[in-house]
Amino acid sequence: MVGAACARAAALRGLRVSVFEPGPIPGAASAASGGMLAAQIEPGDDEWLLALSVRGRDLYEALAPALKDATGIDIGFWREGIASVAFDNASANRLRVVVAQERQAGLRCDWLEPDDVHERWPGTAPECWGALFAPEDGAVDPEALTRALLADARRQGATVVHASVERVNVEEGRITGVATVADTAAAPHVILAAGAWSPRIAGLPRPPTVEPVRGQLVMIPWPTGTPPAILYAEHGYILARGGKAICGSTMEHVGFDARVTKEGQAEILERAVRLLPALASLPVEQTWAGLRPMTSDWRPIVGPDPEVEGLWYATGHGRNGILLAGLTGEIIGDLLTKGDTDIDISPMRPRQLMADG
Ligand SMILES: Cc1cc2nc3c(=O)[nH]c(=O)nc-3n(C[C@H](O)[C@H](O)[C@H](O)COP(=O)(O)OP(=O)(O)OC[C@H]3O[C@@H](n4cnc5c(N)ncnc54)[C@H](O)[C@@H]3O)c2cc1C
Structure with a gap:
């Protein structure tokens, strides 16, 4: 998702773009996500993250119709609080x-x-x-959003290479491209947007301090008599989409294990039923899990590597990568083409968030 948003923003600014994407990998966060735009709920006491999140949310007001016009894809932007x-x-x-x-x-x-x-x-x-x-908070359909961002990027000339990046290539303090198992590709800029897998790519000067945090979800029919809503309590929530209640979620430090568990599902159901007691009598229709790319302070890592020219980070979006995807694309697009952005990214510059930085 974040990679697709960066690809679109760069392609719209006239850059030649290739997206390296191995294909659906188990546990990828975007496909698993609830898609809430909880800008005023999630950031807690972090004033800077609140301002960034509100800006990220508000951007969908224009992005949703722009993607619909350009690609015909409706990203399900819903803004009823x-x-x-x-x-x-x-x-x-x-x-x-x-x-x-x-x-x-x-x-x-x-x-x-x-x-x-x-x-x-x-x-x-x-x-x-x-x-x-x-x-003014709300939601989008994350699957449709990823599809629309990628389709728009392709419309602007971006290509998708179905391969996993093994390493970034660096020579004399400058990025020269990436290597896959089979091939190498030259590029003056590389944007690392591999979610929880970002630190696993070889050749990085310092792997970004992002770790997978599993979140499980449960889908139940939305109860009749309650209008569609997004209800939240602590870190549990219920989101109405297409006649279903998507109930989340756990925060589990279990490495790259993206399986669902009985305990996790029970925890989610308990919180969901507390919000809407009628859910207790409705059948669980589907369960799934994804791996959030979390940083220790919940701020994403977006910006240039402090040492290697041409290496950029767009990762670590944690619980709010759908909310912040569009804005991250704009930030990276502006940095690549203008060398600057009107958004204060200093609190999430990679320097502060790297293991040895
Ligand atoms: C259960 C759950 C609920 C969530 N709910 C919300 C929500 O309501 N609102 C919200 O804003 N956020 C939510 N999130 C968080 C959000 O989903 C993530 O922050 C966001 O999806 C991260 O996007 P990403 O593109 O960085 O990572 P991912 O979506 O995980 O994508 C990583 C990509 O990197 C690719 N990749 C991996 N390794 C390589 C490699 N070596 N080479 C090339 N490509 C590679 C993968 O194929 C994948 O496409 C939720 C997450 C979970 C798990």
């Missing part, structure tokens, strides 16, 4: 503070009393203490 529900006094107090902070930052954000929550979404848990409501 996300509610973060409190189940005790402490979380209600914490969320009220967040509402105040976000309003102070000029964002639309409301506190909903328990009656408001039940009125808007009949069927929500009676023991709810209220909810933070971010009316």
